[in-house]
Amino acid sequence: TQLLxxxxxxxxxxxxxNLTVYCxxxxxxxxxxxxxxxxxxxxxxxxxxxxxxEVKKLKRLTFQFGDARKDSSLHITAAQPGDTGLYxxxxxxxxxxxxxxxxxxLLVTP
Amino acid sequence: xxxITQSPRHKVTETGTPVTLRxxxxxxxxxxxxxxxxxxxxxxLIHYSYGVKDTDKGEVSDGYSVSRSKxxxxxxxxxxxxxxxxxxxxxxxxxxxxxxxxxxxxFGDGTRLSIL
Numbered sequence: 001t002q003l004l005x006x007x008x009x010x011x012x013x014x015x016x017x018n019l020t021v022y023c024x025x026x027x028x029x030x031x032x033x034x035x036x037x038x039x040x041x042x043x044x045x046x047x048x049x050x051x052x053x054e055v056k057k058l059k060r061l062t063f064q065f066g067d068a069r070k071d072s073s074l075h076i077t078a079a080q081p082g083d084t085g086l087y088x089x090x091x092x093x094x095x096x097x098x099x100x101x102x103x104x105x106l107l108v109t110p
Numbered sequence: 111x112x113x114i115t116q117s118p119r120h121k122v123t124e125t126g127t128p129v130t131l132r133x134x135x136x137x138x139x140x141x142x143x144x145x146x147x148x149x150x151x152x153x154x155l156i157h158y159s160y161g162v163k164d165t166d167k168g169e170v171s172d173g174y175s176v177s178r179s180k181x182x183x184x185x186x187x188x189x190x191x192x193x194x195x196x197x198x199x200x201x202x203x204x205x206x207x208x209x210x211x212x213x214x215x216x217f218g219d220g221t222r223l224s225i226l
Binding site for chain 2: 033041042044088098100101102103
């Protein structure tokens, strides 16, 4: 199993602040996905990155895949309370399944 | 939203009893997965299926079995439930694209299972 380490584990910020969360591995992934999970619900896909160095933007969220395809980051600009949730990264290898990190729990207070 | 229904949504049962969780999809996706989510461990794969009657073990398969007799249904069975299997269980699906693995997964809303 290829391990994905996410940091920080917990993050509590005020509305309007910027933040970055990280997803790191010693293994190369063919693709990497970011999900957000809210309490009582299943994870929901935010983005998939497949090319080393790729940057994708989703409104105030910016996702980057490392050049070597071993790491990724998620940057949120001007966080809002609606961004609160558990952010999970998941990497794909040569198989059918995904390997999930343990997640970063984000709380944005007004 | 992907059409994935998990049932039941909540269940409390006793140690030693059999438990079956059901995942039903309306998307006709080839791949289906069962995960458990626990504090400090994240999402861990139990079993997955890559077609009718085609299943394989994941990271934490001990104590669990699965069956897939129809494309739309994937059942997870705990033959004799133990307290360590208290968890939130998620089903996920993904579609198949030729030459491309690791497609995005769409999750159900989970089943909260408590074993006393």
